[in-house]
Amino acid sequence: xxxxxxxxxxxxxxxxxxxxxxxxxxxxxxxxxxxxxxxxxxxxxxxxxxxxxxxxxxxxxxxxxxxxxxxxxxxxxxxxxxxxxxxxxxxxxxxxxxxxxxxxxxxxxxxxxxxxxxxxxxxxxxxxxxxxxxxxxxxxxxxxxxxxxxxxxxxxxxxxxxxxxxxxxxxxxxxxxxxxxxxxxxxxxxxxxxxxxxxxxxxxxxxxxxxxxxxxxxxxxxxxxxxxxxxxxxxxxxxxxxxxxxxxxxxxxxxxxxxxxxxxxxxxxxxxxxxxxxxxxxxxxxxxxxxxxxxxxxxxxxxxxxxx
Amino acid sequence: xxxxxxxxxxxxxxxxxxxxxxxxxxxxxxxxxxxxxxxxxxxxxxxxxxxxxxxxxxxxxxxxxxxxxxxxxxxxxxxxxxxxxxxxxxxxxxxxxxxxxxxxxxxxxxxxxxxxxxxxxxxxxxxxxxxxxxxxxxxxxxxxxxxxxxxxxxxxxxxxxxxxxxxxxxxxxxxxxxxxxxxxxxxxxxxxxxxxxxxxxxxxxxxxxxxxxxxxxxxxxxxxxxxxxxxxxxxxxxxxxxxxxxxxxxxxxxxxxxxxxxxxxxxxxxxxxxxxxxxxxxxxxxxxxxxxxxxxxxxxxxxxxxxx
Numbered sequence: 260x261x262x263x264x265x266x267x268x269x270x271x272x273x274x275x276x277x278x279x280x281x282x283x284x285x286x287x288x289x290x291x292x293x294x295x296x297x298x299x300x301x302x303x304x305x306x307x308x309x310x311x312x313x314x315x316x317x318x319x320x321x322x323x324x325x326x327x328x329x330x331x332x333x334x335x336x337x338x339x340x341x342x343x344x345x346x347x348x349x350x351x352x353x354x355x356x357x358x359x360x361x362x363x364x365x366x367x368x369x370x371x372x373x374x375x376x377x378x379x380x381x382x383x384x385x386x387x388x389x390x391x392x393x394x395x396x397x398x399x400x401x402x403x404x405x406x407x408x409x410x411x412x413x414x415x416x417x418x419x420x421x422x423x424x425x426x427x428x429x430x431x432x433x434x435x436x437x438x439x440x441x442x443x444x445x446x447x448x449x450x451x452x453x454x455x456x457x458x459x460x461x462x463x464x465x466x467x468x469x470x471x472x473x474x475x476x477x478x479x480x481x482x483x484x485x486x487x488x489x490x491x492x493x494x495x496x497x498x499x500x501x502x503x504x505x506x507x508x509x510x511x512x513x514x515x516x517x518x519x520x521x522x523x524x525x526x527x528x529x530x531x532x533x534x535x536x537x538x539x540x541x542x543x544x545x546x547x548x549x550x551x552x553x554x555x556x557x558x559x560x561x562x563x564x565x566x567x
Numbered sequence: 568x569x570x571x572x573x574x575x576x577x578x579x580x581x582x583x584x585x586x587x588x589x590x591x592x593x594x595x596x597x598x599x600x601x602x603x604x605x606x607x608x609x610x611x612x613x614x615x616x617x618x619x620x621x622x623x624x625x626x627x628x629x630x631x632x633x634x635x636x637x638x639x640x641x642x643x644x645x646x647x648x649x650x651x652x653x654x655x656x657x658x659x660x661x662x663x664x665x666x667x668x669x670x671x672x673x674x675x676x677x678x679x680x681x682x683x684x685x686x687x688x689x690x691x692x693x694x695x696x697x698x699x700x701x702x703x704x705x706x707x708x709x710x711x712x713x714x715x716x717x718x719x720x721x722x723x724x725x726x727x728x729x730x731x732x733x734x735x736x737x738x739x740x741x742x743x744x745x746x747x748x749x750x751x752x753x754x755x756x757x758x759x760x761x762x763x764x765x766x767x768x769x770x771x772x773x774x775x776x777x778x779x780x781x782x783x784x785x786x787x788x789x790x791x792x793x794x795x796x797x798x799x800x801x802x803x804x805x806x807x808x809x810x811x812x813x814x815x816x817x818x819x820x821x822x823x824x825x826x827x828x829x830x831x832x833x834x835x836x837x838x839x840x841x842x843x844x845x846x847x848x849x850x851x852x853x854x855x856x857x858x859x860x861x862x863x864x865x866x867x868x869x870x871x872x873x874x875x
Contacts, residue, residue: 363594519664559823
């Protein structure tokens with residue numbers, strides 16, 4: 260199956276990204292910026308593109324993943340649509356809204372007390388119990404990257420100089436790099452990473468994959484990854500134009516800007532790209548910039564505090 | 568100029584409505600409902616459709632209006648695009664974000680102490696000072712209704728049984744009735760009104776236009792109108808299928824549902840339509856329903872309180 264055939268298969272179901280052109284945002288930043296919002300994507304984030312492509316591309320009918328966030332919901336819904344089974348290992352301390360999200364989409368939630376057993380250990384146990392199940396990574400998987408590339412193919416139809424995206428495990432950035440190339444766009448992909456979770460920036464500088472010792476507790480919970488995935492690093496190390504490191508306060512500021520100037524609800528991770536542009540306006544001056552707002556799933560109390 | 572020519576002229580600039588299909592919302596309500604969101608429209612509400620059509624259709628180059636809300640911002644931006652002048656009379660007690668909104672779009676804000684002079688009086692004064700200016704109503708104007716009808720024409724391309732919309736002055740509802748007809752849709756238009764500002768429901772029942780004595784202080788500030796406009800009543804009295812009266816608590820509940828199940832930021836007035844469907848699920852059972860979310864401009868503190 261060619262990339263464009265896969266794109267067509269996924270596109271038949273995923274929601275096209277929502278391009279938002281906000282005159283007030285442009286004026287406030289002095290940058291010619293538009294948003295590509297995945298907050299209105301099915302399950303509320305770009306991860307549905309990955310999950311759906313994965314579930315269609317793997318012949319197994321049971322998927323297991325460890326996720327306390329968007330990939331769990333996305334995989335659950337993708338499996339529901341495909342008539343497959345899905346088990347999501349989540350910390351027992353996960354926010355209620357996240358557990359409900361997975362369950363409402365038909366996923367089986369497997370709660371683990373991470374004080375006594377890691378999520379990875381629990382996934383291994385489940386994998387041994389269900390030898391025919393597919394253990395899914397949220398980013399380090401060719402089908403996941405391929406699914407995300409559908410967003411890059413969509414964005415290739417616009418004349419952007421830069422596409423800025425959040426970086427956690429690197430699934431979105433690597434998908435965008437591939438997709439923009441497939442779509443024939445010369446746009447450069449730039450990553451945005453929390454400064455306190457800057458393993459990707461450090462990896463690029465060192466020329467080798469560097470891992471955090473523990474998950475950094477940034478407010479951008481989608482970027483609390485130990486490191487880029489191996490497949491993602493392979494693509495990013497050659498294809499990304501740079502990574503901006505964003506202070507925590509800028510992330511909250513970007514969430515507020517999206518709320519007040521664009522009427523857009525974003526989760527903190529989703530606002531990383533705009534935060535990077537706010538932090539580096541001069542760099543993007545005179546350029547046509549697209550900020551990918553990767554998702555909108557955020558706890559109401561966290562969000563309420565952030566916008567007040 | 569025919570309706571379809573006007574539609575094409577406005578459509579060249581307005582943003583198409585954002586159709587949002589949320590599986591979680593459908594499941595939670597047990598109703599086959601989608602959203603038509605105008606929160607991402609230019610200036611954050613459907614009012615830009617009206618204002619832009621008005622500014623293009625009137626040959627005068629100065630517009631005066633009284634608005635503490637969405638119409639002021641919409642008119643200011645429409646005038647900016649058309650190279651015209653705009654004066655917006657606002658109460659001196661208006662929220663800072665609303666005054667800033669008008670000003671950022673290039674409107675001249677005229678603050679009036681409503682304790683000593685009504686907004687209507689101030690508009691009369693300004694009109695006398697500027698005899699060549701056009702005094703614009705936010706709803707009771709054929710060009711305004713026509714502009715709003717572009718949304719109805721867009722929605723006519725879907726097979727909806729019902730289109731539910733907020734009702735304040737009746738500008739949106741009357742535009743939808745006309746636009747759906749122009750577009751050849753048999754969909755019925757149903758209004759949603761705060762129970763504490765139920766002048767439209769009472770008017771329909773009485774068969775004549777009934778006015779509130781004072782502006783009702785509903786949380787849905789876009790529906791704090793004294794009555795429907797005369798032109799709007801003319802259209803609604805013949806063309807609307809009914810008006811639902813929505814308790815205040817349902818409005819807040821609908822804002823929360825849009826936030827948590829759809830990742831959609833809505834102002835309270837924008838959530839009236841969904842609130843009406845939540846309140847009357849059985850009525851809409853088995854029907855294909857479209858809820859128009861008319862706008863998203865809401866004070867952050869008010870919103871934070873509502874979602875917490």
